[in-house]
Amino acid sequence: MKITKQVTLYSLLLLFLANATILCSSFDSKKTNKGETLGYVNAKSGLLVREKPGRKNPKVTLVPFGKEVTIVKYTEVEDTIENIRAKWVEVRYLEFQGYMFSGFLSNTPFTHGISDQFRSSSAKQDDTFDSLDKNLCENAKDKVYCFSDVGYKFVKTGYFKKATTAFTAGLKIDPNNYYLFCNRGYSYFLLDDSENSLKDYEKAIQLKPNEFLAYFNRSFVYTKLKKFDLANNDLRKSIQINSQSCGSFNNLGWVYLLKNEWDKAKIELENAISCDPGSAYPYANLAIYHYMYKKDKVKTFEFLKKALSLKYDIQILYDPNGDGQFYKEWNQSPEFLKFIEKNK
Secondary structure (H helix, E strand, O other), X not given: OOOOOOEEEEOOOOOOOOOOOEOOOOOOOEEOOOOOEEEEEOOOOOEEEEOOOOOOOOEEEEEOOOOEEEEEEEEEEEEEEOOEEEEEEEEEEOOEEEEEEHHHEEOOOOEEEEOOOOOHHHOOOOOOOOOOOOOOOOOOOOHHHHHHHHHHHHHHOOOHHHXXXXXXXXXXXXXXXXXHHHHHHHHHHHOOOHXXXXXXXXXXXXXXXXXXXXXXXXXXXXXXXXXXXXXXHHHHHHHHHOOOOHHHHHHHHHHHHHOOOHHHHXXXXXXHHHHOOOXXXXXXXXXXXXXXXXXXXXXXXXXXXXXXXXXXXXXXXXXXXXXXXXXXXXXXXXXXXXXXXXXX
């Protein structure tokens, strides 16, 4: 399944400033051991990196809520957005560099984010549901945050069963924590446990029906189960709540590709690129559109080249549950292999 899987692991300490009236930026930068200045996105809809300082300049990419950026320098350009007055800063994020409004940056890593592609096949062989060390978070000031942090690290390293155990430990302390239900639901999804995953997302939606994350993540489960109408509904709801849920546009496009509704797929994938031009996935999906529907290999290679330049995972092109189901034998042809060798 080739969709954008953006999961954000939240703590209880959401320092969101959008509703506050601030005359100047409250952002106080944090230094690493290397002397770098770090900031963390605290806008729930994510924060755009732009080519130049100023909200009207072209987009580079969208940095999801909670993600860490490196501050290169402050500019002299100031702006007021949602009653927050702050300067634009030059930043680095992954392989991207550009400018970001500092009014929605925090110096505190109050949340953790994952925006990588995960598959159940990447789970570690020694992963178990065993109980955690009872002293693991005993001395933590915020035990719920501690277990969320532990769960995040387990997911990142392929220990999905251990991650569910960590999130469950957090829920024992705070049984109505929306974000922990989202996180555990995603861990169950990675374990191919659709039943428990759906239960957790349903509980999360009951707790916060106007938050987008549970709808966005639940659509993965419905897509995997080939319940495409339900996946479509969840993705539409995600966009309705959060217009900057760029992955939702891409995933809608993917659902339409699976249904062979080519023109609808193209519209949503172009919306995804407009929303976040720095994401590789909609370009790769548009390559499928041109290969399957337009029968245009030139355009297919053009979009694949763009996706690969944005660090697209070549393995997905051979995944029978991802791009491989569309390309099949062609992805083993000398023509295709020559292209991969040249552009990998």
